[in-house]
Amino acid sequence: MSVGTEHPNGRRMRVAAEAVARGDMAAFLKHFPDDVMWYWPAEQTEDRLYRGHDGLMRFFGRLLERSNGTMRPQVLDVVASDQHIVIFLRVTAARDSEHLDVVVAHFATVGPNGFTRNWFLPNDSAAWNRFFG
Secondary structure, rough: OHHOOOOOHHHHHHHHHHHHHHHHHHHHHHHOOOOOOEEEEOOHHHEEEEEEHHHHHHHHHHHHHHOOOOOEEEEEEEOOOOEEEEEEEEEEEEEEEEEEEEEEEEEEEEEEOOEEEEEEOOOHHHHHHHHOO
16 A cells, blocks of 8 residues: 555554654654553563653653664554554664664554554564663
């Protein structure tokens, strides 16, 4: 499906990902309700769930800090409906001599105020955790 005929929720998620790529977290947060839940496969149990806008800011703040601001998501594909969204992203980052290049599947449920529950799953969780852990 081309971007012009993309489901509105797909377009909305694409815009959110593009905001992260620009470093515009205020624009990104507009697509998520205050009670957003964000899951990811961290090695530490206490790091596996982030809640609310403060949680999302901690999650992305950690990524930007650990990558020295080089973390960039690139949208590869988006599949969306009225209730669900899946976006595939290529995420790259560099720090000193370390480089990260993974594909992430981000699954989300859609509510009246945006993307409510989110699962962020890299294709190489070990590499992700080594880099961002």
